[in-house]
Amino acid sequence: HLVRLIRTPITSQEPTVTWDPDAGKIDAAGLEGMDAVVHLAGESIAKGRWTTAKKARIVNSRVRGTKLLAETLAQLKQPPKTLISASAIGYYGDRGDTILREDSAPGSGFLAETSVAWERAAEPAARAGIRVVHPRTGVVLSTDGGALKEILLPFRLGVGGVMGSGKQYWSWIAFDDLIGALQHALKNESLQGPFNVVAPQPVTNREFVKTLGRVLSRPTIFPAPEFALRLLLGEMAEGLLLASARIEPAKLTATGYTFRYPDLEGALRALLK
Numbered sequence: 001h002l003v004r005l006i007r008t009p010i011t012s013q014e015p016t017v018t019w020d021p022d023a024g025k026i027d028a029a030g031l032e033g034m035d036a037v038v039h040l041a042g043e044s045i046a047k048g049r050w051t052t053a054k055k056a057r058i059v060n061s062r063v064r065g066t067k068l069l070a071e072t073l074a075q076l077k078q079p080p081k082t083l084i085s086a087s088a089i090g091y092y093g094d095r096g097d098t099i100l101r102e103d104s105a106p107g108s109g110f111l112a113e114t115s116v117a118w119e120r121a122a123e124p125a126a127r128a129g130i131r132v133v134h135p136r137t138g139v140v141l142s143t144d145g146g147a148l149k150e151i152l153l154p155f156r157l158g159v160g161g162v163m164g165s166g167k168q169y170w171s172w173i174a175f176d177d178l179i180g181a182l183q184h185a186l187k188n189e190s191l192q193g194p195f196n197v198v199a200p201q202p203v204t205n206r207e208f209v210k211t212l213g214r215v216l217s218r219p220t221i222f223p224a225p226e227f228a229l230r231l232l233l234g235e236m237a238e239g240l241l242l243a244s245a246r247i248e249p250a251k252l253t254a255t256g257y258t259f260r261y262p263d264l265e266g267a268l269r270a271l272l273k
Contacts, residue, residue: 021065028072036082036186039069046147050235059114066121074128084185085122087134087194089171091115094243101250102194111239131192133185138171138198140178141267147240155212161222163229166206168244171198174261184257195251200262202246215268
């Protein structure tokens with residue numbers, strides 16, 4: 001059965017475990033005897049400018065929670081066999097058209113540093129013999145949140161266009177394949193450490209924009225220059241929209257995962273139909 005980890009107790013039939021990462025508190029007894037723990041929590045990086053306070057929330061919401069959870073699991077009498085602890089392709093930084101796999105070195109910049117610290121925070125669980133898996137997730141295609149939701153309105157209105165040079169690679173993943181990859185990681189014990197949760201066909205921003213326009217039957221003739229994006233969004237533009245990461249899902253492919261949506265147009269048509 002499924003047990004949710006929550007901050008505030010709720011009156012529900014659904015089993016829950018309470019915790020407060022900021023205060024370093026967690027109901028450890030409620031975690032005893034579980035088969036696996038999936039930890040994906042973290043402050044959204046796609047909403048709001050990256051002020052100093054916002055960046056602190058992005059880091060702390062990931063690192064503190066992961067460290068508390070990993071240390072707690074390591075001390076249990078009946079720890080889970082598996083901890084899936086989220087990461088992101090921000091780990092690789094801005095790398096141009098270099099093909100990146102799980103064994104590629106980390107990049108530089110805020111998102112890379114955050115991702116390195118995020119993964120490192122789970123080390124207590126790994127040292128205790130728990131299989132720790134880090135899904136490095138790409139740009140998730142969903143209308144409920146993330147980068148696509150943020151850019152969808154101008155494209156629907158016909159005023160979207162290429163961002164910056166348009167040459168930067170966007171490594172994306174359909175939401176259904178994100179869920180599929182997590183389920184695959186739970187079942188496949190040969191998966192360990194980081195694995196890239198991206199589709200096998202990354203595209204440049206120019207390709208992404210043209211495909212989105214074609215799916216929506218809208219023009220994409222209004223480019224967003226780099227200086228305008230930096231002025232409007234600050235550091236977030238550099239980290240999310242202008243950085244280039246050409247990433248392969250090497251481990252997913254090697255362990256036999258079959259993508260439901262391997263190509264961008266098929267994924268967008270299924271999502272936006």
